[in-house]
Amino acid sequence: MALRYIPMPDDDAERLRGNGPDAYGNPPERRISDGTGVPCRHCLRNVDRGQPYLVLAYRPFPSVQAYAETGPIFLHADECPAHDRNSLPPILASSKDYLLRGYGSDDRIVYGTGGVVAVERLAERAEELLALADVAYVHVRSAKYNCYQCRVETV
Known part of the structure; x- marks a missing residue:
């Protein structure tokens, strides 16, 4: 099974970089990276x-x-390739483990699919979840903070 790792869509990144409102209607906050723990959700x-x-x-x-x-994420302030x-x-x-969770085609959590997985098993577990009939896609989230990282689908 071939996996696709889906970043934030280009139109979302462009809108937010243009000071468009976030999910709560606020303009994004601009910061300077210290070089650790600031994962961009567009270029990943x-x-x-x-x-x-x-x-x-x-x-x-x-x-x-x-x-x-809805939760906090980071995005390069300047354009970056998807x-x-x-x-x-x-x-x-950049982490030793992640939370993986399956979602149905109705965008609802498929109960029983969520769990923390060692990074070495991430692709294997995503494949297992995507092989389930009721799982349309998987979210990869931070195991510590539950922050969204990316979406995983099959080709």
Whole structure:
């Protein structure tokens, strides 16, 4: 099974960089990276030390509903290329484990799919979840803070 790692859509990144409102209606906050722990959700790479980035509330779902979690994320303040969907994102090598959770085509959590997985087993567990008939996609989230990292689908 081939996996695709889906970053934040280009139009979302452009709108937010243009000071468009985040999921709570606020303009993104601009900061300067210290070089550690600032993963951009568009290129799926860490923001290098000294580079500007944005902090904002993000909801990676098409509509507001009970399971559409919103949380803080980071984004390069300046344009960056979207992550190549066919390769493991560099930001997923920056922690020892991640929370994976399956969602149905209705964008609701598929109960029983959530769990913390060692980074070495991330692709394997994503494949297991995506093989389930009721799982349409998987979210990769921070195991410590539950922050959204990226979406995983099959090709």
